[in-house]
Amino acid sequence: MTDTTDTTTTRPTVDEIRAVLRDVQDPELRMSIVDLGLVYGIDIDDIGVVTIDLTLTTPACPIGPMIQGQAYHLLTQMDGVEDVEVNLVWDPPWDPKTMASEEVKMMLGIW
Secondary structure: OOOOOOOOOOOOOHHHHHHHHOOOEEOOOOEEOOOOOOEEEEEEOOOOEEEEEEOOOOOOOOOHHHHHHHHHHHHHOOOOOOEEEEEEOOOOOOOHHHHOOHHHHHHHOOO
16 A cells, blocks of 8 residues: 655745734834844745844844744744744844835835
């Protein structure tokens, strides 16, 4: 008897992960961490571990653990995601003039 069970799991794409992360907002600015340019890197490996590198608007920002927790919670709900690592990184320092979306720049009054 041949085993016909398909053991492959479809993993989400980086774009799908980024779309989910758009629901995580910086509570002070009330804007998406993706649109703010706070997400520096997204990777998913073959076994379903998602690694996110993100920064905060300032190293002294007290809401870092909350943002990390929101990202972790939302991503672990995705099909094909087995675990999530959310790393806070500080290099390069966040600069809204070069890292934020055009929409966010307009909302923040950055020309």
